[in-house]
Every structure is written in structure tokens, then in C-alpha cells.
Amino acid sequence: MRSCDVLVIGGGPGGLAAACSAKKAGASSVIVLERDNRAGGILNQCIHDGFGLIRYNCELTGPEYAARAIREATDAGAEILLSRHVSEISKTDSGYCVSVYTKDGIEEYRTRTIVLATGCRERTRGNISIPGSRPAGVFTAGVAQNLVNVRNVMIGKRVVILGSGDIGLIMARRLTLEGAKVLAIAEIMSAPTGLARNVSQCVQEFGIPLYVKTTVSKIIGKRKLEAVELSDLDQNGKVIPGTARRIDCDALVLSVGLIPENEVAQTAGVKLFANNAVDTDRYLQTSVPGVFSCGNSRHVMDLADYVSEQGEMAGRNAVHLIRGEEMETWDEEKSNCMKKGFPEEGTVTCTVCPNGCQVKWDEKTGTFSGNRCKRGARFAEQEHNSPTRSVTTTVKTASGSLIPVRTAGRISKAHVFDVVEQLRKTKLDSGVIIGDEVLRTEIDGEDIRVVATQTSL
């Protein structure tokens, strides 16, 4: 049996930040328990960029952001233990005992405080009761993302997406880059629920139709998905009869919301809200003293950067509590200021930071409006003159697994599909380290470098 001051459950962005900050705040021993065989949590399948804009002031992919968070936690002296599946938290005289399944048996950890950073799960077809049959070919967006980006399994060639949350939008682009045709995105609300930057760069840029006030009213196909029926919704969210149209497809991707994952928390008796989120005080402490919660298991957030920030505070507060010091308070307002929904017409959605400023350029006067900082004007100008993009995709290794990669810097937008095609043919002979060059090529005179964004296992 091992003992520690702060035990962190979950090795995603929240948990890693909590462990790092708890150690830096002076905890004598901090342990992170991660159920997967790699730390980083869901970041590892989020191979696209857009992470770290706030925290690191640069644009990282999910695996790169995870690698930084892991290094920071390890450098601070936190111990990250992998392949550990927490089954139960029980109270002891001096704190808590946490039971863990491992390949070597059932382990127990004694700890004075706990930070829960267990993330969230996706709402499923079963949760929202879509009518129709139950054929093969219906996936949640996160499962589709894992299959396509990590397992090298393609979910289909003609895809319909229900829901316009960020994962759905990101998957629309991802599937398009991998050769699938995304036929439609249906959103029940009157505007997309994802960030404007994702609507702009993942959907509109590829000409993917996005229908609002629309739902999948029926799933068709006995064994394999053959089609879905899309219907318009009235202002009460009810299907308007007679508006159904059939779209033939072989995959339906659901991006219909996230539910905080708190089954482990419940074993400790932590109080939850009706939506399964943890009810904490403003110090991020749950109804059970000494047990803190952060990130998506506490409340689903838009950006990993905010999850990390909250994790840091939870970790520090765990140490403050042990020492009897005053704890820091979390400001609920700060994490939700980004522009969501459709970009405004006639504007450019700035993607330099998550704010998603809607920048308007007056061609006559050469002036910009709508941008909150100078970077917005520069972005809009560049977008007008010679638009550029970062490209993120995967490369196959000799062992058949996939390594996530990105272009080193932005390349001309016109060359995106060319690079993706070249990378499809690229095969790596051996393992790689994050940052290794996996391809160098020239397209129409542009020198393009592509680097690995993850170290192979």
C-alpha cells in the first residue's frame, strides 16, 4: 500500500495540471492514476490543433499539449502511474483509501486529499432515443475520432453528422481529409453549438452543408445503415410533419453533448447535480471534505486550456487544505467568452486565439473592425491575400499503428489536400519521437515540413 498527500484520479489535462501544481505548492508526494497506457486522456485522439492558445500562447495539437502537460507534471515531481483503473474510494481516519485494478492485482492507495479529474463521456443514441432501426454504422463523434485517429479504422464513406458541437465539427473536417464525403450536419438549435472558428475552418471551408433547426428523425437500414431521414423542427423542438428527406449514407456520427463522468466520485459519496456534474464550492471542493473536482467531470468546458487552469487551482487548494491555509476561489465567468455559432456574414473568423473575433475588412479604407487585438487584423489581411493553414493528420508506421503529425507552421491553403495525400502514402519504418520530421516536400515551390506530434509507444 502506498500513501500520498494528493491523489489525482485521471491523467488528462485537468489531472496532470492538478498534480503539477500540487507538487509545486509543496505537497510531499503526488500520484496520478491513469487507466490508459498513456497519459494525456482524450487529448491523444484530438490530433487537430487549437490547444494551448491561452496557456502557452501558441497553437498545439492535442498530443503536443498532452506531452507538455506530462512533462510539466513529471518535472515538478509528480508520479504518473498508468494502466490503473480506480474502482472505489472509501473513507479512512486520516483521509481516503482508493482501490485500483491493475494487471498485477488490486492496489490500494492511502491519501489525505483527492482531486477528481475523470473527464466526461458522450451522450449516445440511446440517451436521445432517435427513432428507427439499430444498424451498424452509428457512432458517437468521440468514438469515431478514436477509431479514425488512433485505431486506423475508417467508419464510412458517406457520413451524416447530428449535432454541431466542437467534436462533430472537428470530425467533419477530419473525415473529409481522409476521403469521406460529409453529406450534412444537422443541428436542432437555431445556430451551431460549437466555436465559430470551428464552424468556419472545419465546415464552411469544405463546403459542408450545416442545417439548423433540423434533426435526424429516423435511422434506416436493417443490418447496415442505409440512410437517415432529416426533418425540420418547430420552435418547440418537435419534428414538423412532411419535412422529412432521406439522405443515403453509411455512417451517422452523433455529436450531441457530453455528460460529466462521475461514477468513481459517487463511490466517495460526492454530491452531483442532475446533469451528473459535481457540485463543488467555489474552492472546487466537493461535498466530501478533502475531495476536489476539476475539468469536465466537474462541468464540461469548451477548452482544454481552462481545464488545465482549473486543475491547477484544484491541486493547489488540496495542498492549502492540508496546511490549513486559505484556498483560492474559481471564477466561473472566465471560461466561456469565445464566439460560438455561425460566423457573421462578410467577416473573417480569426483563429489566432479562441475568442474567434469576427473581423471585417473595409476594402476602400483598408481598415479593420471587430478585432479585439492587432493579431486579428493581421490574420484577416493574410486570409484575404494568401490564406494559410496548419495541416494535422496521421501517418502509418510499419507496425500498422498511426502517428499523429502536423505541418511545421502554416502552409498555403491551396496545398492542404496535396500534403494530406502525400502523407497518406508515407510509411514510417521505425518509431518516432515528438518533433521528428516525417516528411519534407515541395509543392509549387513551397517548402513544407511535416513533424510527428507524439512519441510512439
Next chain:
Amino acid sequence: MGKVYDVIIIGAGAVGCAIARELSRYNISTLVLEKECDVAYGTSGRMSGVVHAGFNNKTGSLMAKLCVEGNRLFEGVCSELGIPYKKTGKVLVAFDEADMKVLEGIIERGKANGCEGLRLIGQDEIRAIAPGICGIGGMLSPNTAIFDPFEFCIAHAENAMDNGVDFSLESEVTAISRRNDTFYVTTPKGVFSSRFIVNSAGLYCDRISAMLGVDNYRIYPCRGQYYILDKVASDLLDIPAYPVPRPGIGGLGIHLTPTVDGNIIIGPSAEYLEDPDDYSTTPDVMDKLFSEAKALLPAIERKHIIGNYCGIRPKQAPPGEGGFRDFVIKEEEACPGLINLIGIESPGFTAAVPISFMVSDMLRKHIDLSPKTDFKAERKAPVRFRELSREEQEKLIKTDPEYGEIICRCQNVTRREIRDAIENRFGARSISAIKYRAWATTGRCNGGYCLAKIVDMLIHDYHMKPEEITYRGKGSELFSGEVK
């Protein structure tokens, strides 16, 4: 032409599997043909999981007789074959005095059928037995039970296989002929021959019978839709709760049933269909299910719903008539050697074992059914890690580290259990074959966590290509191939 079997059983549902096991006791050769890639794929895998007591059926009917007998035998069979079973009892809930009157009649009929222990209960007792349930009173049936329908079929089939019965899956019968007292059964896997045919084809029993010229039966498919609730709601109910049955609906009314694994299921509706294969759910019926269930158990909420599914009853009673027509279990005079099982709807699962005895009695008149001396009556249940004590779990992990790796987080299913399910006796490699055996993907996240891990095992450990992985057998391919 190869071997001539003594008996070919068509259909590997509950009844077909029970008959296969019964016949495996004797020195005869038996083959089971199943059109799907696994057992329990039709009506048997899509029902409430209740062992009925026998008070619902007309006195003197085969349904009543076999149900009461089956109820008595069920627990013993489950313990012999390692099938999860729990004698919960059942309440019929009355909402007014008229319902109470109906219940008095049901008790009388139950007594006449041979059901024991039926009695009226008042509101206080209902509250004590099923605290969340509404109603002014009701009836308690102490001998009603719940069980795992998939495991029932799998266990019977495995035990039959252990005792020498052959199974041929993905073998849809497309034609049958009869020459010189021998049947020739055509399937995509070849032509099989036998001296006797047992038609336990469920929804397709009329079509199979008609292939042999016995075309006086007609099955009317009648769909029942179900909701399944998250285990977080399991504390709300631990005994099946039914409304007092109303005449003519063709089912038992929308009820709430706990499963042996701790989920509550709501259903089923009753809707006649043209297509015996239309397992679609419909929005109006789903709304009705939920509101009727909430009238019985107000504490349930929409957020508890984690899935829905459908079953289809093979009814002989046409739409206008409704209600139940009795089972037909007989050797057809017009086609000697053909034993027809027609209209085996509820309580067919409860009656499956007694039906198997009826079939062996019919065969006994024609062939020598000498018992095997080496018949193995018992079948070892698969490991259910989540149900074991901590010490037992610890011991298992020492024998195989794969027991220490949780793959399905909702149901706590380990990598080793998934491996055992993949390596099942029938060679069924579909996701649903794994689901029905190991119970992975059945929880609140619907496979959000474990599906990709299971797919990874199938690809790397079992060398399947992504495009070969199916949800429920051929035609239900999950993926289009590799990404690159």
C-alpha cells in the same frame, strides 16, 4: 450427400436450443440450423427476461400447462447450466376497484392452472415490496422470476454441443424436400439431410412449414418496443411490476422489469407489422412507453434512459382478434417426420424446457431414444468478474493479468472476459456476440469507451480486417476499411 442426421432443428432461439440440449441426452444425431451468426438473435434475445408463473393463460391451454411446468423447472435448469436467475416474484398493480376485481379473476384462473401462492395485496404491502410503485393495491405472484435470456440460449446450445449436437450458423433454410422418409434441407452452407425436422423457427415457422406443404399456419408479427434504463436507477425497483392486463391487447401491457444485471427495462408495446424483420422504434410508441411506465413508477426520469430495442412476437392471433392463441406443438400427419412448433410467443421462454420434453416424447414413438451414459448435464458459467468478491478477483488476476484490465468501464468487464467471449464455441465474431456473452457495450456509455478497445483486440489479436468486423453478422459491417 453426407451424413443423415436423426433430427434437424431449425432455429436457435430459446426453444430450439432447449430442444437441442434435451435431444443431446440420447444416442441420436442432431443438427441445429440457424440463419443468423449466433444463437438468440430473434425473439429470444429481445424480450423482458421474465419467468412467468402461468396465471395469464387460459385454463386447460398448452400455454398454461407448459408455463406452470416450466416455472417449476426453471431454477434447476439455470443452476445446472450456470444461467443467472433470481426469484423476485412479481406484482400486478391495480389503479382502481375495477382492476382489483379483474385480479380476483386472475387469481382464480391461476389457481385452476396450478400456480401457487397468488394473493391480493393492499397498498401498504405494495409499498413494502416495491416502494416506488403507485396503485391502490394489486396481486403478488411469488414464483415469477427474472433471468438472463441470452445466457439461457447460449448455455443450452453450449451444453448441447458438449454432448455432441452439431450447430451450423448463418445457414438460412431456403428449401426443404422429402424423399423416401428423408428430409433434404437446403442452406447456403450446403444441403443437410435428416429423418426428422423440428421447426422452431419462431417468426418464420409458418414459412418453414409451408416449404413442406403444410401451409395452414400464418404468423402475424407483433412488435414490442422497449426502453432500457441506467443502473443508477436500479434501486428504484427490484421486482417486475405489471399493470392489470386489459383484454385484447396481444401482450401483457407495458411493464417495468429489473434485469438480473441491475438495469430496469420498460415495455413492451404491441403493434402488428407486415414485416417480421422490422425492429424499428417509433417516436409515438416510445413516448407512450415512458409515460405509462412513469404512471407505475414516478421516480424514473428521461435521463435514466440508455437505450431502446424491439422484439417481435410470432402471433397466431390476427390483428382484428388480438389476445393469444394457444401454442401448436405437433407432428404433422400431412408430413410425417415434421414436428411443428407454431406461435411460440410469451410464455414460450418459460415453457421452452417442457416443450423440449414434448418434442422428445414425440420422437420416442418413432426412434429409440436410449440415454447417453456420458451425458454431461452441467455447464460451467463464464466468469463474471464484477460479481466476485475482492479476494476472488485478486486470485483471478494472479492467474491471468488480463483480469486486471477493465475494458468495459460501465459494466466492469475485463480484457480476459472479452477474450473468452471472442473465442466462443460458435465462432461468432460479431460485436453483439461479445456483447451478449461478456455484457460489454451494454452500459450507459453504449460502448463509447470499450468499442474501440474491442475492435483493437479483433484486429491485432485475432487478425481481422476492419471491414470484416460486423455488428450482428454478415451485412452489418461496421467499418469501410483502414484509414490508410
